[in-house]
Amino acid sequence: MEIDIANMVSALGTLAAAYFAYNQYTKNKMTDLKVEYFKKEEERKSYRRSENSARVFGELWRVLYETKADRVYIVQPHPLGHVAFLSIQFEVKRKGIAGMRENIQSLPMSEVAVFAKSLAENLFMFYSDIDSQVKDRVVKSLLSTNGCRSVAIKRLNSSQDWVGNIFCEFTDDTGMGEDELHKVLHEAAVNIQYILPEFREVKL
Incomplete structure (x- = not known):
């Protein structure tokens, strides 16, 4: 029985090409699925962040x-895990009151080391006269x-980690006691x- 070497080689080549094509198709499909998954995951995280x-x-x-405060905002240490700066990304204020957000962006903690230490260590602080x-x-x-x-300043924790402080500021007498x-x-x-949400640096 004679074996047609040329046809056999051709057949093997066809099978190999088909295998590699299928293998590449499978890899591409898996990549597409992963990309789609990560896109949906990012959309979910973005929605969750917006909701929060x-x-x-x-x-x-x-x-x-x-x-009846004049300005309320959150000072956040960042980056988490290796904090070196203080910034504000959440702030509300009464009409006509200047904002603090523009003034506290990536403020080096080394420049306010003692105060930053107080923010991290104290659950609540109240300064009646700045x-x-x-x-x-x-x-x-x-x-x-x-x-x-x-x-009035209240520390925020996530589990046991310091994640920020709420500042409640008054330009005049508070009208409320410290306990209230x-x-x-x-x-x-x-x-x-x-x-x-974790602080994200944005251009103001």
Whole structure:
């Protein structure tokens, strides 16, 4: 029995080509599926982030209304895991009040080291008189030059990690006692701290 070598080689070549074509098709299909999965995952994360951001803003507006404050915002340390800066991305304020967001963007913690340490370690702080009670000159300057006379500050935690602080500022007398402010800010912190989106640097 004679074997047609040429036809056999041709057949093997055809089979090999078909195999590699199928293999490549499978890889391409898997890649397409992975890309589609990651696209949907990013869309889901983006939607979730937007939803959480809306809830955070809602809580800040509630604090502003209930405390009759002039400005409420969140100072966040970043990047998480190796914090080196402080920034604001969530802020609400009354009409005619200057914002703090433009003034606190990637502020090196080394420039306000003592105050940053206080933010990380204290669950709640209240300064009824910025000029006499805030010792850090940079922080005092930032607050006072923007009209802040007194401020209540509540730490935010995610599990055991420090993720930020709510600042509730007044340009005049607070009209509320320290305990009342603590209660309002504590409720806001509980509602915010586990959903607070990680700080993302944006050009203002």
